[in-house]
Amino acid sequence: xGSIYPGATGDWELVVGLEVHAQVTSKSxxxxxxxxxxxxxxxxxVSLVDAAMPGMLPVIxxxxxxxxxxxxxxxxxxxxKVSVFARKNYFYADLPQGYQISQYDQPIVGEGEVILDMxxxxxxxxxxxxxxxxxxAGKSLxxxxxxxxxxxxxxxxxxxxxxxxxxxxxxxxxxxxxxTKLRSILRxxxxxxxxxxxxxxxxxxxxxxRKAGEPYRTRAEIKNVNSIRFMQQAIxxxxxxxxxxxxxxxxxxxxxxxxxxxxxxxxxxxxxEMAHDYRYFPDPDLLPLVLSDSxxxxxxxxxxxxxxxxxxxxIRDYLLSPYDAxxxxxxxxxxxFFETVAKGRDPKLASNWVTGDFFGALNRLGRGIEDSPVSxxxxxxxxDLIGDGxxxxxxxxxxxxxxxxxxxxxxxxxxxxxxxxxxDSGAIxxxxxxxxxxxxxxxxxxxxxxxxLFGFFxxxxxxxxxxxxxxxxxxxxxxxxxx
Amino acid sequence: xxALTQLxxxxxxxxxxxxxxxxxxxxxxxxxxxxxARALNAxxxxxxxxxxxxxxxxxxxxxxGEGGPLAGIPLGIKDLFCTxxxxxxxxxxxxxxxxxxxxxxxxxKLREAGAVMLGKTSLDEFAMGSSNMTAASGPVISPWRRRxxxxxxxxxxxxxxxxxxxxxxxxxMGATGTDTGGSIRQPAAFCGIVGLKPTYxxxxxxxxxxxxxxxxQAGPMTRTVQDAALLLTAMAGFDAKDSTSAxxxxxxxxxxxxxxxxxxxxxxxxxxxxxxxxxxxxxLWDDGKAMLQAAGAQPVEISLPHTSxxxxxxxxxxxxxxxxxxxxxxxxxxxxxxxxxxxxQLYAKTRALGFGTEVRRRILIGTYVLxxxxxxxxxxxxxxxxxxxxxxxxxxxxxxxxxLTPTAPTPAFxxxxxxxxxxxxxxxxxxxxxxxxxxxxxxxLPTGLSADSLxxxxxxxxxxxxxxxxxxxxxxxxxxxxxxxLPSGVEI
Numbered sequence: 001x002g003s004i005y006p007g008a009t010g011d012w013e014l015v016v017g018l019e020v021h022a023q024v025t026s027k028s029x030x031x032x033x034x035x036x037x038x039x040x041x042x043x044x045x046v047s048l049v050d051a052a053m054p055g056m057l058p059v060i061x062x063x064x065x066x067x068x069x070x071x072x073x074x075x076x077x078x079x080x081k082v083s084v085f086a087r088k089n090y091f092y093a094d095l096p097q098g099y100q101i102s103q104y105d106q107p108i109v110g111e112g113e114v115i116l117d118m119x120x121x122x123x124x125x126x127x128x129x130x131x132x133x134x135x136x137a138g139k140s141l142x143x144x145x146x147x148x149x150x151x152x153x154x155x156x157x158x159x160x161x162x163x164x165x166x167x168x169x170x171x172x173x174x175x176x177x178x179x180t181k182l183r184s185i186l187r188x189x190x191x192x193x194x195x196x197x198x199x200x201x202x203x204x205x206x207x208x209x210r211k212a213g214e215p216y217r218t219r220a221e222i223k224n225v226n227s228i229r230f231m232q233q234a235i236x237x238x239x240x241x242x243x244x245x246x247x248x249x250x251x252x253x254x255x256x257x258x259x260x261x262x263x264x265x266x267x268x269x270x271x272x273e274m275a276h277d278y279r280y281f282p283d284p285d286l287l288p289l290v291l292s293d294s295x296x297x298x299x300x301x302x303x304x305x306x307x308x309x310x311x312x313x314x315i316r317d318y319l320l321s322p323y324d325a326x327x328x329x330x331x332x333x334x335x336x337f338f339e340t341v342a343k344g345r346d347p348k349l350a351s352n353w354v355t356g357d358f359f360g361a362l363n364r365l366g367r368g369i370e371d372s373p374v375s376x377x378x379x380x381x382x383x384d385l386i387g388d389g390x391x392x393x394x395x396x397x398x399x400x401x402x403x404x405x406x407x408x409x410x411x412x413x414x415x416x417x418x419x420x421x422x423x424d425s426g427a428i429x430x431x432x433x434x435x436x437x438x439x440x441x442x443x444x445x446x447x448x449x450x451x452x453l454f455g456f457f458x459x460x461x462x463x464x465x466x467x468x469x470x471x472x473x474x475x476x477x478x479x480x481x482x483x
Numbered sequence: 484x485x486a487l488t489q490l491x492x493x494x495x496x497x498x499x500x501x502x503x504x505x506x507x508x509x510x511x512x513x514x515x516x517x518x519x520a521r522a523l524n525a526x527x528x529x530x531x532x533x534x535x536x537x538x539x540x541x542x543x544x545x546x547x548g549e550g551g552p553l554a555g556i557p558l559g560i561k562d563l564f565c566t567x568x569x570x571x572x573x574x575x576x577x578x579x580x581x582x583x584x585x586x587x588x589x590x591x592k593l594r595e596a597g598a599v600m601l602g603k604t605s606l607d608e609f610a611m612g613s614s615n616m617t618a619a620s621g622p623v624i625s626p627w628r629r630r631x632x633x634x635x636x637x638x639x640x641x642x643x644x645x646x647x648x649x650x651x652x653x654x655x656m657g658a659t660g661t662d663t664g665g666s667i668r669q670p671a672a673f674c675g676i677v678g679l680k681p682t683y684x685x686x687x688x689x690x691x692x693x694x695x696x697x698x699x700q701a702g703p704m705t706r707t708v709q710d711a712a713l714l715l716t717a718m719a720g721f722d723a724k725d726s727t728s729a730x731x732x733x734x735x736x737x738x739x740x741x742x743x744x745x746x747x748x749x750x751x752x753x754x755x756x757x758x759x760x761x762x763x764x765x766x767l768w769d770d771g772k773a774m775l776q777a778a779g780a781q782p783v784e785i786s787l788p789h790t791s792x793x794x795x796x797x798x799x800x801x802x803x804x805x806x807x808x809x810x811x812x813x814x815x816x817x818x819x820x821x822x823x824x825x826x827x828q829l830y831a832k833t834r835a836l837g838f839g840t841e842v843r844r845r846i847l848i849g850t851y852v853l854x855x856x857x858x859x860x861x862x863x864x865x866x867x868x869x870x871x872x873x874x875x876x877x878x879x880x881x882x883x884x885x886x887l888t889p890t891a892p893t894p895a896f897x898x899x900x901x902x903x904x905x906x907x908x909x910x911x912x913x914x915x916x917x918x919x920x921x922x923x924x925x926x927x928l929p930t931g932l933s934a935d936s937l938x939x940x941x942x943x944x945x946x947x948x949x950x951x952x953x954x955x956x957x958x959x960x961x962x963x964x965x966x967x968x969l970p971s972g973v974e975i
Contacts, residue, residue: 048585054565277854
């Protein structure tokens, strides 16, 4: 659903396009052999090429190319068999070459698509305009010295994929869903870890507004938004700013803006007139990048099952709701966890446990599946204990909490704590007899028509058995005894 | 003048192997010659201690019957090749204090082959020039003098002017050069030596300070064609560190000098007989053609219709690439830094002081032709014309085996012939630039003297990666021309 912003002059529609910079997961940089570890000491991952020493030349890292092609295929995009690296020229202290090697008019990946799964269960198809490879710049540190700036070149030359969407997004929520889905796909592919906090995924957001049916109006670009929440705030703020401008008789200028997370607003960074002339031209140090059909096919053969296909399969094979399937396939580990739990068991039950108690526990603990205290095998075993009548639903929840606390297998917990439900009808019968004998007045009232007291008897029996009595059995025996 | 400095590389190699001479002795003779010829200003940096260390190592190996193909051969290395632990200035103030921690692939190959580096030879700043007058260390003086007035100092040509002067003056047995638009061939012609620009991609560019990446190519400068072949064999080869280097085997180029060119077709491009070609140069060219014909080759008139567009094309492409390649000299990480209050001031002051006039001129032109709104009119158009020029040659080489042209339109000019305007200076490259744009191999060798007794060169151009045929024809032309003239002060 698109956001509609009511204004004095009528309703406004939001138009958003995203440029996502995703750091390619690779051991070495795009054009040099230097490492890419996050958090290394400043200037310890810098080769002669990265520092732009005289006479140094870039050499394409084939693995980064493979990652870009893999990503393109994951986005169902056209892979360009010939692409060209170009120089984007500008001066900055953390840009050692005085140019960034990027791709300009001939990117490695062309048009593709991303399917968004919205909260209401609907889907939206968002177009991908292109994906290109480029080098990251270094980092300027302005807070280390009173009068000097320090430069850390560790990031200089790290491979980035710039993934440009078409202006197909119509609300902050869609933009959020897009980034979430894109990140999910990248993680499935293993081509980017999607870690926004560490800067391995960053967004530039293009925002404009228009009246229904109009062509696109002038857009503003908001640079370097580093969380999904901030992105939504920035879009919302920017949309309202532009609407206010138009409604006050003003115009929106094409410019680059920065989002101030503290103030929750965007502010102008530079206008179009001040924009750099990057003087792009093909990098003469690098030949055009040519990919063969067989190379592309070989990469395609290694693609994993991606979220959309997995979701479809979950709906088809496990008969899950689109929503549940969507939640489970959001990342590979959850989907795998679910499939392990569901194997040979009721998938609906498995899905309820995984998306309910299990995800709840992980959230509470702030942990991921990889360091979950409860294994998929153990959660499966717990479901089995419900199935064979060993545990009631209530007991199972109790056992699960103990599994979360202790990391032990459910059978061991049942044994240790004697939580096995009582299914011995003799034992239940004697417990019921004792309860009825102790409450003759209540029995009389019940028989006099006060049906509600049935629950009281059940409660007393469960209390007497320490909660271990099989509730169904208690019900049956009580009913017959009270007739 | 020591007899040792008169030897060719091939002769010295044989004597060194037979232990008739020692590498240290040979190196010392050249170091002495360098010392006595300092007035030429051919070297930016002399490395006598390093040279003697390497010479001793060569003697040690030669004594055991070992050592590489160039063991003990003293060479000059153009100061555009980064040399480990030895200052590398690129002829510029901006790199005046730069000592690379690495060795260029080509100079490393020469070192591995046993060659002894005598020092770093002078060049036009960042290899931009045809006179060696733009060098930060001052102009190089050619060892040649006019017969009419021996007091006039002449330029050695450029940009590899220091290498050319050093080889001609017998200060080095050979030297490395780089050629972007003629920077090996033109100074070779001015100094009466042999200069070979290999096919683009034949020698690795790794570690050579870049001027125009799509054109730059390293090559040998020597006194004989055979020596050029020997050096090229050691310098050439695929390098994974240079994406534009060609993954082809390196032939034994000297073995190509069979002396037999019978049946080969020699292309004579009519467009090179342009207006204003002096009678002297025209005669030199005709003589060369006649010599090759006498040796059994067949001259064929050919047409290279886009020749006249080569110079303007070159002066768009090369500055465009240089404007980007030289952006890294910003005062931030190495080389000259002039402090400023802001980052932009630091850039402006460093680059204003660090770069000379010609380099600044080309950076400005390059920045202009790549700018939004001008890119298509200049850069894109130039690339299209470049393709047409390459196509001219491709067609020509369907019928001919090599092409013969003059190397330069004039003999060496005087250092103080007044302020020479940039355009006149650039015209020096008119015969060398087309092959550069097409990436083709070319060789210049001395075949005659001007009326004023200055050396004149002819240029042979070959098919891509067919340096062998080029060398074969050059060997025959060298023998026929029998160029024996010596620069002043050099006696045998």
